[in-house]
Amino acid sequence: MNTVYIALGANLGEPERTLRELLDRLQHVPELARVECSSLYRSAPMGPQDQPDYVNAVLRAQTNLAPLALLDFLQHLEDEFGRVRSRRWGARTLDLDLLLFANLELHHPRLTVPHPGMTERDFVLVPLHELAPELSLPDGRTIGALLDGLPSHDLVKIT
Ligand code: ROI
Numbered sequence: 001m002n003t004v005y006i007a008l009g010a011n012l013g014e015p016e017r018t019l020r021e022l023l024d025r026l027q028h029v030p031e032l033a034r035v036e037c038s039s040l041y042r043s044a045p046m047g048p049q050d051q052p053d054y055v056n057a058v059l060r061a062q063t064n065l066a067p068l069a070l071l072d073f074l075q076h077l078e079d080e081f082g083r084v085r086s087r088r089w090g091a092r093t094l095d096l097d098l099l100l101f102a103n104l105e106l107h108h109p110r111l112t113v114p115h116p117g118m119t120e121r122d123f124v125l126v127p128l129h130e131l132a133p134e135l136s137l138p139d140g141r142t143i144g145a146l147l148d149g150l151p152s153h154d155l156v157k158i159t
Contacts, residue, residue, distance in 0.1 A: 001033065003062055003102060004060070004063055004100065004101050005058055005099040005135075006061070006074065006096055007056065007058050007097040007128075008058065009054050009055070009123065010055050010093055010094045011045065011053060012093045016158065019055055023035070031065055033062040035060075037057055037059040037131075038130045041056050041127055041156060042055055042156045046121065056155070060131055067104065068110065071098060071111050074096040074098060081093060081094040097124075098111065099128065100113065100115075100137070114138065119137075122147075122153040123155060125150065126155050
């Protein structure tokens with residue numbers, strides 16, 4: 001089994017409800033074990049500002065899937081939970097990003113791990129730090145140090 005971290009984000013429809021339904025579902029899928037989630041956070045959109053606020057969270061799970069099989073599984077869930085993609089960096093009903101896969105560094109046309117944007121995103125680092133305060137990236141940087149390097153956090157904990 002490998003430990004994986006996955007970022008959740010949604011800002012269309014009822015994002016909080018979408019994430020809670022997803023989390024319920026993930027407790028019962030054979031692909032993932034020991035699913036644990038951070039609090040949910042409300043965050044202002046990064047990118048185009050003319051879209052609703054996001055609800056973001058990070059989950060940790062154990063899996064026997066290989067990285068690309070896990071990616072397929074996550075993309076399938078995005079489709080199932082009604083992803084609507086209008087434009088790059090536009091609003092979406094559910095976005096699932098594989099952040100970390102064990103201590104692996106992977107560069108594949110379909111998948112880069114660690115997720116390249118994660119080190120600059122408060123809506124990823126804050127929930128990740130809540131879930132795993134001692135965690136570090138494969139290159140040795142700690143989540144705490146990355147968080148200290150961010151200019152400010154603009155996140156409100158929902159639960
Ligand atoms: N902004 C926030 N706050 N949360 C997200 O999950 C998110 N996802 C995105 C972009 C459009 C970059 N902005 C976001 O894909």
